[in-house]
Amino acid sequence: MPSASASAGKIRRGYPGPVLPLPPGDFRAYLFDCDGTIVDSMPVHHLAWRAALGEWGCDLPEDLFYAWGGRPVADIVVDLNARHGLAMPVDVVARRREDAYQTFLPQLTAVPGVLAHIERAHRRVPFAVVSGSTRESVTASLSALDLLDRFDVLVCAEDYARAKPDPECYLLAARLLDVPPEHCLVFEDTDLGVAAATAAGMASVRVPPPWQR
Structure with a gap:
């Protein structure tokens, strides 16, 4: 390959x-x-988000992911916390998402x-x-x-x-x-x-x- x-x-x-x-x-x-x-890369970013959020049992549906396109990562985490009554740490979720994205690079x-x-x-x-x-x-x-x-x-x-x-x-x-x-x-x-x-x-x-x- x-x-x-x-x-x-x-x-x-x-x-x-x-x-x-x-x-x-x-x-x-x-x-x-x-x-x-x-x-x-948007489909790949969605995969990375789902991988990162799974640790907290949180989901980001595909339609909402695209609707929020272009928003800062921190804003998305804050809004997800508010929607789901969670307290996910912004910096940790951002790092998890970035690490997951790096593993998907060959799909780009x-x-x-x-x-x-x-x-x-x-x-x-x-x-x-x-x-x-x-x-x-x-x-x-x-x-x-x-x-x-x-x-x-x-x-x-x-x-x-x-x-x-x-x-x-x-x-x-x-x-x-x-x-x-x-x-x-x-x-x-x-x-x-x-x-x-x-x-x-x-x-x-x-x-x-x-x-x-």
């Missing part, structure tokens, strides 16, 4: 997939969310319609990843798909204070790339992410969920 990076390399070069349509504009940088946008694939734009525009415009996940998680996901070297800047959960839909993370990425917000194009898969891009004054491309591709 080929390694995860070898398989991803084959997917990345051999099957970029159908291209998502882009809005008109003079775009000088592409900014990508990671989970569910570059990496088809790229989102084809986004991968096509990465392949076509690489070296033509600078790229940033703007994610609500930790740098550890983002780096592991992109490395598993042999895509980490495509990105000039990573903006991860540790790098900003206010989560999406606040525009802070996207404005930070634009500053780091030295590109005005109005010339940045954002790729996002959640309502919170699209709202953050809009609040930052950036155009966006909505990436459909797995069941609509």
